[in-house]
Amino acid sequence: MKSSVVEPLKRLEELHRSYRRDAALDxxxxxxxxxxxxxxxxxxLANSAAVVIGAMVVAPWIMPIRSGAFAILLGDARLLSRALRTLFIGVLTTTVxxxxxGSSVGLPQFGSEVAARTAPNLLDLGIALVAGGLATYAKLRSDAVSSLAGTAIAVALVPPICVMGLLISHQRWSLASGAGLLFATNLMGILTGGLVxxxxxxPVLRQQxxxxxLSAANFALTGLLLIPLGSSFINLLGRARQDNTRDAIRSTILSFLRRETLTFGDQQNVDLEQLDIDWGRNPPVIRALVRVTDPRLPTFKQVSAVxxxxxxxxxLRFQLVVQRTAVDVVGPEEAPNENNSSASNLLPSDQQPDVLPQLTAPPTLDKTTD
Incomplete structure (x- = not known):
């Protein structure tokens, strides 16, 4: 009976020492x-996803964060402050x-790798929750430590802070706050996932x-993130629906270009170059840019039918507006070659014109009457 109580306490003390080492600022x-x-x-800055992934593997921030999760679980304010101090120094160093x-390089604009980390949503929180659980599982099970690198890649900690620093150097405060929200989402997700x-x-930790x-406070802070993240997720769904609608309309118009019964005109004379939808109008306005060789196409009747x-x-009902871009073919005329065979000899064999034997009609006999 005594050993059944002492052994869990001994295990808890071993974990406590291990997590103190993870929280150390060394x-x-x-x-x-x-x-x-x-x-x-x-x-x-180079807009390289592979390089950014490499930084995720090197970054050590997940160590003090999961130490903070353990401190929250035990209600150990001293260990929690130690872990947060280490993390804060890392965040401050990276931001500066x-x-x-960012200010020294002076790029006029950043690439997609920066833009992708400025609008977090509920999906990012879900990823962080799972990653936090896996990071803690790798701590509790030594045979699962190989998953730690993959966990670091799944939930990015350093790149959002780097994005925030780059955007601050260009005074883009709104986007910088979005990157900061992504880091806060990953931080709270890892903490909460580790706790769970x-x-x-x-069982001993479950009682703790x-x-x-501190656990209740952690869950409350994570719950507050649902407000901005939920709003971003709703906007994401709305943009996805708009993109699907635009693709469906584009496919519909392209199918009309290939039909004889309902079309913008001759397929060889009309080509759809661009299609956008103005969702701020009611009804939404479809703006189609078509390239035509006949400036009279498409006609008003054809556009109305489409x-x-x-x-x-x-x-929904849409209004279709077509903008025509006429293509003019310019070139001087030239008389044909007198001997066409000499020009044909310059063509490759697969482009030689077909030569059919010339058939001559049989001679006719004049019939005379006596």
Whole structure:
């Protein structure tokens, strides 16, 4: 009976010592933080996803974060402050370095790798929750430590702070706050996922979770993130629906160009170059840019017929507006060659014109009458 009580306490003390080491601000943490920050910032400036992924693997921030999750679970304010201090110094160092690099390089605009980290939503929180659970599981099970690198890639910690620093250097405060929100989402997701995994894995830790006031505060802060993240997720769904509708309308118009019964005109004379939808109008306005060789096509009647067909296939009514771009073929005329065979000899064999034997009519006999 006594051993059944002492052994879990001994295990808890071993975990406590291990997590204290993870929360330490030492040379390894500082060197890896600086290296990961430089790699991530250069990768973002170069718009290279592969380089940014490399920075995720190097970054050591997940160590103090999962130590913070353990401290929250036990209600250990001292260990929590130690973990947060280490993380704060890493975040501050990375922000300053990224801002200095961003101002020194002076790019007029950033690429898609930066833009992708400025609008987090509920999907990012879900990823962070799973990653936090896996990071904690790798701590509790030594045979699962190989998953730690993949977990670091799945939930990015350093790149959002690098993005925030780059955007601050260009005074793009709104986008910088979006990158900061992504980091906060990943931070709280890892903490919450780690708490849930530890409570699920160990009965002793499950009892600690029920008694910890810090755990309740952590869940409350994570719940507050649902407000901005939910709004972003709704906007994401709306944009996805608009993109699907635009693709469906584009496919409909392209199919009309290939039909004889209903079309903008001769397929060889009309080509759809661009299609956009103005969703701010009611009804939404479809603006189609077509390239034509006959400036009279498409006619008003043809556009009206295509608009009617589009509205039959969509749940909303749309107005179709077509802008024509005429293509003029310019070139001087030239008399044909006298000997066409000499010109044909210059063509490759697969482009030689077909030569058919010339058939001559049989001679006719004049019939005379006596």
């Amino acid at each position: 040379e390894v943490f500082i060197v890896l933080t600086i290296g990961a920050s430089l790699i991530a910032t250069f990768g973002l 370095m990224a801002a200095l690099l 995994l530890m409570a699920w894995k160990d 979770l029920r008694r910890s006031h 608009q009617d067909e589009i509205n039959k296939r969509q749940s």
